[in-house]
Amino acid sequence: MTVHRSEPWQPSLPLPTDDGGERPLSASRDDVVIFRKWHTVGEVAAMLGYGLTKTKMLIITGELRSLKDGRSRRVLPEWVDEYVARKAAESQGLDS
Numbered sequence: 001m002t003v004h005r006s007e008p009w010q011p012s013l014p015l016p017t018d019d020g021g022e023r024p025l026s027a028s029r030d031d032v033v034i035f036r037k038w039h040t041v042g043e044v045a046a047m048l049g050y051g052l053t054k055t056k057m058l059i060i061t062g063e064l065r066s067l068k069d070g071r072s073r074r075v076l077p078e079w080v081d082e083y084v085a086r087k088a089a090e091s092q093g094l095d096s
Helices: 041-048 052-061 077-095
Strands: 067-069 072-075
Touching: 041 052, 041 072, 041 077, 072 077
Parallel strands: none
Antiparallel strands: 067 072
């Protein structure tokens, strides 16, 4: 189902900018960039190039940190970066 709007989308409140200021209410849709604060297990699996089962196993074993949000598991972007950095460091240690 496609929704057609006669006016451009505008945020209901001023949005913060990278430099600590605020973006005005008149910001157009192209000016607004929303960054995810966390990822689903499926998204993390796709980012890492792993299957869903392997990614879930990494979470169960504690190799990849996650948190519970209701009935769902979420992974912070920093935790994905930590996992990748740790695997890269382990790989470099084995190559030496």
